[in-house]
Amino acid sequence: MNDPGFALDARLAADTVPLGVFELCQVRLMDDARFPWLVLVPQRPGLSEVLDLEPADRDLLWRETLAAADALRRHVPCDKLNFGMLGNLVRQLHVHVVARSEGDAAWPGPVWGSGAAVRHAPSALAERAGHLRAVLGL
Incomplete structure (x- = not known):
């Protein structure tokens, strides 16, 4: 459930859908x-x-992260799933789940710092988002 004091970091809002x-x-x-x-x-x-989460929420975060990773893996063939909680630029707690494939734009290095993001074309973004919503059950 959304806490009434919660606000999404502006950078996360700008970089994600x-x-x-x-x-x-x-x-x-x-x-x-x-x-x-x-x-x-x-x-x-x-x-x-x-560590700022209550223990029950820590467990729930891990379950939700694994559910998202499983859905992503079913949506996109990949060689490896990467998980990250860096927070150096955006301090708000957030978890990255990235499907990686040998030969992708950053392979074998990390996606962070691998160059400027290449924004999706609007139709491709809508298509990928719609498919992931369905796979995630959202």
Whole structure:
């Protein structure tokens, strides 16, 4: 459930598209056509570290992250799923789930710092978002 004090970081809002809401997290699609990439944001105010979550919410975050990863893997053939909670640029707690394939734009390095995002064409963004909503059950 969304906490009334929760507000999405402006950078996350600008770089992602909302797909829907799990029990704890907003599920968002990163607008970078180079990588199939989900971002989960726990809807609790003032979080910057996973340790800031209550234990039950930590467990729920992990379950929701795994559900998102499973859906992404079913949507996009990939060689590896990458998970990240960096927070160096955006302090608000959020989890990245990225489907990676050998030979992608950053392989074998990390997606972070691999160049400027390549925005989806509007129709491609709508198509990918719609398919992921369906796969995620959102």
